[in-house]
Amino acid sequence: MNEQKTTNNPGIPAGDQGLNGRIALVTGASQGIGRACAIELAKSGATIALAARTVAKLEAVAAEIAAAGGHARSYALDVSSEESIKACAKTILADLGKVEILVNNAGITKDGLTLRMKLADFDDVLRTNLTGAFLLTQAIISSMMKGRWGRVINITSVVGEAGAAGQANYAASKAGLIGLTKSLAREFASRGITVNAVAPGFIQTAMTEELPEAHKAAILAQIPLARYGSDADIAAAVAFLATDAAGYITGHTLDVNGGMYMG
Numbered sequence: 411m412n413e414q415k416t417t418n419n420p421g422i423p424a425g426d427q428g429l430n431g432r433i434a435l436v437t438g439a440s441q442g443i444g445r446a447c448a449i450e451l452a453k454s455g456a457t458i459a460l461a462a463r464t465v466a467k468l469e470a471v472a473a474e475i476a477a478a479g480g481h482a483r484s485y486a487l488d489v490s491s492e493e494s495i496k497a498c499a500k501t502i503l504a505d506l507g508k509v510e511i512l513v514n515n516a517g518i519t520k521d522g523l524t525l526r527m528k529l530a531d532f533d534d535v536l537r538t539n540l541t542g543a544f545l546l547t548q549a550i551i552s553s554m555m556k557g558r559w560g561r562v563i564n565i566t567s568v569v570g571e572a573g574a575a576g577q578a579n580y581a582a583s584k585a586g587l588i589g590l591t592k593s594l595a596r597e598f599a600s601r602g603i604t605v606n607a608v609a610p611g612f613i614q615t616a617m618t619e620e621l622p623e624a625h626k627a628a629i630l631a632q633i634p635l636a637r638y639g640s641d642a643d644i645a646a647a648v649a650f651l652a653t654d655a656a657g658y659i660t661g662h663t664l665d666v667n668g669g670m671y672m673g
C-alpha cells in the first residue's frame with residue numbers, strides 16, 4: 411500500500427511545495443545562489459533548465475539533481491549577449507516545450523570608486539545584471555502567457571535598495587531590476603503571471619568570498635540576526651514565490667537579509 415505522507419494540501423506529498431510538472435529556468439545556476447535555487451525548485455518537483463556560461467559546472471549540478479531523483483538539463487547561456495539569450499531561449503522552449511518559472515539570477519560585480527570607474531565596467535555590469543534579465547524575460551514570457559500561469563523572480567540585492575560605496579554600477583543594476591520587476595508585474599498580471607524580486611543581504615558565496623576580512627566583519631556588525639546568509643536562505647524564498655500559495659504576491663521585493671536593511 412502506498413503510505414506516502416501528505417501535507418495539509420490534499421494530494422501533495424510531504425516536503426513537496428507543489429511544483430510537480432512545472433518547468434523552471436534558472437540563470438547563473440552553476441554555483442552559489444543559482445545552484446541552490448535550482449536544487450530547491452527541483453526538490454519541489456519542477457524540471458529545471460540550468461543556464462550559465464560554464465557548462466561543465468552546470469552538468470555537475472544536473473547530476474546532483476538527478477541523483478536526488480529530480481530532473482535537470484544544462485544550457486550554455488551568456489546573458490550579456492542578446493544573440494546567446496535568443497538562441498538559448500529557443501533551444502530550451504524546443505526541448506522542454508515551455509518555461510513557467512524564470513529565475514533571473516546571473517550577476518556580476520566590477521567594483522570601483524566612481525571617479526575611477528571605467529565606462530566599460532559600468533556597462534558590463536548593467537548589461538549582465540539588468541539588460542540580460544530584461545531580454546531573457548522578453549524571450550520567455552510569451553510561453554508563460556500561453557499557459558496563463560507564470561512566475562518571474564529577479565534576484566536583486568540589498569545594495570540596490572541601500573546603495574554601496576564602490577558599487578555604483580552594481581547598485582544601479584540592482585535598483586533597475588526592482589523597477590523592472592514592478593513594471594513587468596503590472597504588464598503581465600492579467601495573464602496570470604506574477605513578477606517579484608528577492609533581495610539578498612550578505613550571502614556566503616564565491617561573489618563575497620574575496621572581500622577583505624575587515625569589510626566582512628563590518629557588514630556582520632550591521633546584521634541584527636548576527637550571521638551571514640546562506641544560498642539556502644535565498645533558495646527558500648525563491649521556491650516560495652514560485653508556488654501557487656504565493657499567487658497573490660506581485661511586484662514585491664522580498665528582503666532576505668537578516669534585518670541588515672529594512673526598507
Ligand code: NAP
Pocket residue numbers: 437438439440441442443444461462463464465467487488489490515516517518538565566567568609610611612613614615616617618
Ligand atoms: P556567484 O557565485 O558569483 O555566481 C554567479 C553565477 O552567475 C554563476 O553561475 C555564473 O556562471 C553566472 N554568470 C555570471 N555572468 C554570467 C553571464 N554573462 N551569463 C550567464 N551566467 C552568468 O554569485 P552569487 O553570490 O551566487 O550571486 C547570484 C546572484 O545573487 C547575483 O545576481 C548577485 O548579484 C546576487 N546577490 C548576491 C549576494 C551575495 O551576497 N552573494 C547578495 C545580493 C545579491 P558562469 O560564470 O559559468 O557564467
